[in-house]
Amino acid sequence: MKKREKKLCIILSGMVVAAIIVAVLFIVMLKKTGGNTIIQGANINGVDIGGLTKVKAQKKIDKYIEELKNRQVIIKYGNAGKESKTTIDKLGFEVEDKDYVDKAYQIGKKGSIFKKFKEIVSCSKKDVTYKLKTNLNEDKLRKFIKLKSKIHNKKMKNSRLKMVKGKLKATKDCTGLKVNVDATVDRFSEKLNSDFNDKKLVLDAVVSIKKPKYTRKMYSKCTDLLGEYSTDYSSSTADRCSNVQTAAERINGTILKPGQTFSTVKVIKERTVENGYKAAPEYAGGKVVSGVGGGVCQVSTTLYNAVINAELEVVERSPHSMVVHYVNVSRDAAISGNYKDLKFKNNTKSLIYIAASAKGGVLSFKIFGEDTREKDRKITFESEIVEEKQPEGEVITVDATKPSGYREVTQSAHTGYNAKLWKIIYIKGVKKKRVLVNTSSYNAEPPHVTVGKQQEVKKEENTKIDKKQSEQKKTETKKNTEKKEED
Template sequence: MEQKYLHFRRQKRHHLKRMKRRRMATVAGAVVLICFIILGFLPTFGIISPGTNYCGKSLGFLTVKGAEKKLNKYEKEFQTAEVVLTHKKKSTTLTPPQLGLSVDEEQVAMDALAESRGRRFFGRMGQVFKKEAVQTPLAVDEATLNRRLRDLNGVLYETAKPATVAMKGERAVILPGNKGEVPDTAKARADLSRGIQSPVEIHTRIMEPAIEAQELAGIDGKLAEAVTTYDPADENRTTNVENGARYFRRIVLAPGEKLSFLSTIGGITEAHGFVKGKTVSNGVETEGIGGGVCQVSTTMYNAVARSGLNVMTKFNHSKAVPYAKEGLDCAVSDGYKDFIFANPFTKPVYIETTAKEGTLTCTIYGPAEEKPYTIDLVPEKVRDLPASKEVAYSTDLAPGEIKILRQQVDGSIYITYAVYSVQGRELRRIPVAKSRYVPVDGKVLVGKGK
């Protein structure tokens, strides 16, 4: 009897335990179900679904503002991340800022919430286990990326090298160019915007040399060279001089072809790399975009006119400039003053213009046999153009005190001659330019007391 009672008690306890476990399981299941239902409703209330991440950073359970703050902290970490770029067997490592990459925190946060809301109700609950990433691309500054990819020439790839001309003793020789590669910037931009967690392959395409050796056939001598100097400490002027010179590197003019200085540049504007600098207008110094580029046209003019090329259009400044004698300067101005010249020879000419460390050089190569003479430019003053002086009186100055408001500068007229010589013997002298430098009337304030 006692044994039956003990057996009954054991069964009762087991039954109670099973019932308790069932109740606990039911409660736990209900809690889990409620949690999952809540997860399904979270995006409706502006909260990003758990499991959502961006570049490995979890954005779950955050509002758009909360996600932005978290991503803003990640941005600082992102700025110092390493981006590995590869091409064939070469590789290099840069940082996101060097490639123009950044995280658009606001867009990522908004996309994270939009993707959470875009899923089906049960899909939102399952997102906890999937851990899907937001597909918002990285922001890319195209100008920075393109500039950086160009700088990788010689690091990841070798660009095409154009045929050039160099002096070998007294004779010019043609150095052949070769094919090279150029980066596919559009593909690189798309690949980098998708993420930098793994190495990014930089794709290239084959590029023919800009100048083929056959284009230079017939060039065998240096026709002329002109050199001027500038102050590298003047940063804005240096920028304009060196940027302007880059437009006239490796210029080939076929027989009969002409070159326009302004058309070659395409506009002396900020979009073409020019900045504000000192310019001359009506004999007075002022500031404008491209101040200093006239030194490039002046240096080129002195080389062009001495090389035997035909100068078709040339203007002088309204006042003398420090880098050239009167009569030897050449001014350019968008839509107003252009410098145009043409190749009169039966063979091409090659123009190389460089600006570096304060020295601006323009060298012109061509068929030496078609220019058996030297050409010098000789400016001669025809007459002076006296400036007047305006005197005004002021009680703000002490009696007899003088204040110069505008410096008086006399003008002048010059005729420039091209002097043709052979072995020091002058053959002929031809007027090639007339330059007029305008007088600047002075203005003086004289004190007369109160």
């Protein structure tokens, strides 16, 4: 009997101890809930709210959400160093309005004491974590990207060369950039939906880049004046002046790449009325006649002298049939049809720029590039007359409408020459070299005279005239098929 009582006493004692332990644990668990506070270990997106009142916990989470929305985002536009800064909120990042704090607060506070105890026991084994549910407003994101693309989109712009107070300057170039809105929205959406917790996001917009063909850096290398030359055309007729200006304007601004050849005939275009040329005096078959485009040979001649001063490579050059008045012998360059052209090559390693000006009766060419010639080296040019050819007799034209005794010289005589052009090279002021540039031959042409119908002519003179006219007729057919040479 005593043994049974003792055993029962032991059992009752154990039960009391167990009850006390359970009671203590329950009290501890209840204490963990803090009464009106949130259970320990509760967090939202890693933000600890355990042991806080509902009000304090809400303030803490609100602050976290605000910081989250204002996290910095750097948007890069290509590799040109262009970027903008914003926040994920402005990119359409949103947090769903759910009462996460209230859910954490309710743990261990509803239902029977055993239900509360069960929740407390369950939560004591691990932290209670809630994840914020987020969304991305793509309409807001698209609107933002479209707005920024208007700022960052740039039209590609090549550098260009222009004259500023007599000096050649290279303008600023610009790399073209265009934002692909749809592709950028897709890329940003994926990134923001996965990495919104990053303290700082770097996003690359989808862009297409168009680099300029000509840059300021490239053009800045060809601003040295290599050579220039000017001639006077102030005594020309209005139509001849117009032709000179038209041809010069078409050459002005020409850029030659290294190794590229310039053709004057191609650049100034065919000399027709449709191309803006007018009838003016020119050479044809030993005569000065009126032809469309008359005067453009002064343009090619002036350009030729600028070219040899710049020491570019002359590929093709022809003298006129007779001497011209605006340059010395062997310094002219005739153009005619497709069989006489002034061509030269950019034999430097940099770009060449040709500036032309025709105003105030002065035609000027300036050739710019990168001057790599020695600073103490200078050049001059010298025309040498090797042979002089005097004209013989007269070319007489009888005008039946003129009275007997009428006589008019319609074209003055032209002396013919064989000539050479030399380039003289000086080093530190000392003549070092004499280089032959070209050889030229110019025809002698007798004066052209118009006489009245009854004008008597000596027999021997008639013989000379008949012989001269016979020779002229032999070549007339051939010469009339050729394009005319401008004076």
